[in-house]
Amino acid sequence: MYFWILPGKEKMSLSRFRAILLEELYVTRHSLEVIMDIVFFPVMNVLVFGFIAQFLIGSTKSNAGNALLAGMILWQIVYIVQYSMSVSSLWNIWSRNLSNIFITPISLKEYLGAHMLSGLLKAIISFIFFGLISIYIFNFNIFNLGIINLTLFFINLTLFSWSTGIIILGVIFRFGTRIQALAWGLIFLFQPLTAALFPVRILPHILQLLAYLLPPTFVFEAARNSLAKPGVNWEMFFIAVIENIVYFMLTIAFFNYMFKKAKDTGQFARNEG
Amino acid sequence: MIQNVLEVKNLVKNYGSYRAVNNISFNVERGKIVGLLGPNGAGKTTTIQMLLGITLHNGGEIRYFGKEFTKYREESLQRISFASSFNTLQGRINVMENLMVFAGLYKVKNAGSKIFELAEYFEISTLLKQKYWDLSEGQKSRVNLIKALLNDPELILLDEPTASLDPDIADKTLSFIENLNRKNSVSILYTSHNMNEVTRICDEVIFLDMGEIVARDTPLGLTKRIVESNLILTFDGERKKVENYLNEKKYKFSFPKPYTVNIEVEEKLIPKIIFQLGETGIWITDIEVKKPTLEDVFLDIARKGKNVAK
Numbered sequence: 001m002y003f004w005i006l007p008g009k010e011k012m013s014l015s016r017f018r019a020i021l022l023e024e025l026y027v028t029r030h031s032l033e034v035i036m037d038i039v040f041f042p043v044m045n046v047l048v049f050g051f052i053a054q055f056l057i058g059s060t061k062s063n064a065g066n067a068l069l070a071g072m073i074l075w076q077i078v079y080i081v082q083y084s085m086s087v088s089s090l091w092n093i094w095s096r097n098l099s100n101i102f103i104t105p106i107s108l109k110e111y112l113g114a115h116m117l118s119g120l121l122k123a124i125i126s127f128i129f130f131g132l133i134s135i136y137i138f139n140f141n142i143f144n145l146g147i148i149n150l151t152l153f154f155i156n157l158t159l160f161s162w163s164t165g166i167i168i169l170g171v172i173f174r175f176g177t178r179i180q181a182l183a184w185g186l187i188f189l190f191q192p193l194t195a196a197l198f199p200v201r202i203l204p205h206i207l208q209l210l211a212y213l214l215p216p217t218f219v220f221e222a223a224r225n226s227l228a229k230p231g232v233n234w235e236m237f238f239i240a241v242i243e244n245i246v247y248f249m250l251t252i253a254f255f256n257y258m259f260k261k262a263k264d265t266g267q268f269a270r271n272e273g
Numbered sequence: 274m275i276q277n278v279l280e281v282k283n284l285v286k287n288y289g290s291y292r293a294v295n296n297i298s299f300n301v302e303r304g305k306i307v308g309l310l311g312p313n314g315a316g317k318t319t320t321i322q323m324l325l326g327i328t329l330h331n332g333g334e335i336r337y338f339g340k341e342f343t344k345y346r347e348e349s350l351q352r353i354s355f356a357s358s359f360n361t362l363q364g365r366i367n368v369m370e371n372l373m374v375f376a377g378l379y380k381v382k383n384a385g386s387k388i389f390e391l392a393e394y395f396e397i398s399t400l401l402k403q404k405y406w407d408l409s410e411g412q413k414s415r416v417n418l419i420k421a422l423l424n425d426p427e428l429i430l431l432d433e434p435t436a437s438l439d440p441d442i443a444d445k446t447l448s449f450i451e452n453l454n455r456k457n458s459v460s461i462l463y464t465s466h467n468m469n470e471v472t473r474i475c476d477e478v479i480f481l482d483m484g485e486i487v488a489r490d491t492p493l494g495l496t497k498r499i500v501e502s503n504l505i506l507t508f509d510g511e512r513k514k515v516e517n518y519l520n521e522k523k524y525k526f527s528f529p530k531p532y533t534v535n536i537e538v539e540e541k542l543i544p545k546i547i548f549q550l551g552e553t554g555i556w557i558t559d560i561e562v563k564k565p566t567l568e569d570v571f572l573d574i575a576r577k578g579k580n581v582a583k
Contacts, residue, residue, distance in 0.1 A: 020374075091365065
């Protein structure tokens with residue numbers, strides 16, 4: 001078996017895939033916490049940064065305000081996808097339901113795949129919503145970046161967030177809920193490192209080198225460039241995609257190892273107390 | 274031909290240097306109910322976790338329906354299920370939603386009508402729209418059982434399924450399990466601390482202690498391994514005479530009350546004792562024979578270890 005492939009030879013089942021999506025929908029619908037985390041806080045972020053952007057546009061007459069708001073809207077994709085990947089399993093661990101799910105015939109591919117799709121759907125819906133907010137409140141249309149640009153940005157930001165989410169999930173499975181804060185905290189480490197809200201050149205040189213190892217950096221740079229001079233930066237897209245593919249393969253290998261270790265040490269079953 | 278739905282061969286689990294399960298082997302035949310008993314820390318939970326694939330074993334083999342579990346995980350898990358009083362479902366969503374999710378995971382056809390049917394039997398139809406975390410422990414146990422029955426399993430692993438049920442529902446649940454076993458030949462691996470339940474429903478009992486199988490037999494067969502019964506006699510007359518007789522015959526005895534004696538004796542010697550005591554002029558007013566129960570076997574194993582019941 002290749003290390004970057006999830007175990008299991010079984011054919012994916014649409015029914016099981018749908019069941020996980022259904023659970024996601026039910027939990028999201030019934031949980032004020034989820035609504036707060038993936039709707040309220042992101043909306044507040046967009047609003048606050050929208051107003052800061054307005055202030056910057058008024059006082060500096062530059063494009064910095066729009067770049068800031070675009071960065072914040074695009075950042076929400078990273079946040080929502082990663083949050084969805086990591087925290088969804090925590091809801092089941094807290095309910096002591098995760099092992100119930102894993103004693104059904106569901107495979108890791110189906111389980112992770114369904115959560116990946118769920119995160120992507122949430123991010124798309126949220127992005128459209130934030131886009132509309134920014135049009136109506138701040139007179140800034142992020143959709144002007146163009147469908148090609150937005151699709152490419154989505155591909156790279158989502159791939160990165162899936163990887164981050166799966167890594168955190170692996171760590172939670174392996175070490176239990178004592179490190180659960182990573183699920184909603186770790187991603188913020190990447191906000192400055194990927195230069196989501198400012199040009200990479202602002203970062204100290206050493207951090208710039210680090211930033212270019214992170215795929216979202218290319219997305220945020222490309223978005224800012226495109227705001228100043230419309231167009232698609234394929235070079236940045238491909239660099240980010242290659243990085244993402246490498247990271248995703250390493251992520252799956254890491255997750256496989258952590259999952260196996262969690263089952264070997266008994267931690268996976270113990271996670272639910 | 275006997276068909277094993279589950280075969281466990283030389284199963285081993287180590288946690289670091291601690292061996293939680295030591296080389297255990299057993300089978301569950303189609304249509305049989307097998308009890309897996311043992312004191313806390315005996316290795317029951319670890320064994321069940323390995324049987325369900327959520328804990329990896331270090332050695333040995335698990336085969337469901339003749340196929341190796343690790344190679345045929347999906348097929349095996351589609352045909353078995355698990356319910357426990359201690360596992361819970363997703364608390365934030367309602368009962369129907371929870372069961373629909375599991376119906377999807379097991380690819381159940383006509384899931385809605387099946388859930389309604391089972392909910393009716395277990396008297397929780399009115400709870401289907403309630404959030405799972407609002408249910409009482411007993412109600413949760415019933416929902417867990419319904420979840421375990423959704424995929425028409427051929428083998429069910431039940432971990433203390435009646436632990437938090439009131440006697441009426443517990444009895445109903447046991448009857449349901451018995452019916453399921455009788456009518457559909459569903460096999461069951463059953464753990465419980467309620468020895469009456471185990472005696473009632475199990476065809477075979479496996480005792481685990483310190484990770485090893487220390488006894489395996491029918492419930493009756495296990496109780497027969499404890500040869501001594503308790504003969505409790507209440508008498509009218511001189512206690513000294515009774516004491517002298519019992520000392521002379523070297524029986525083990527005690528006096529729980531001044532004129533009541535408890536004699537630990539092999540069952541076959543009971544008529545002889547009663548007769549001989551009568552001959553000494555003692556007037557016996559009450560006779561009670563307490564035969565060993567599965568509980569006694571359990572206590573023997575738990576207190577004295579593996580040498581007792583073998």
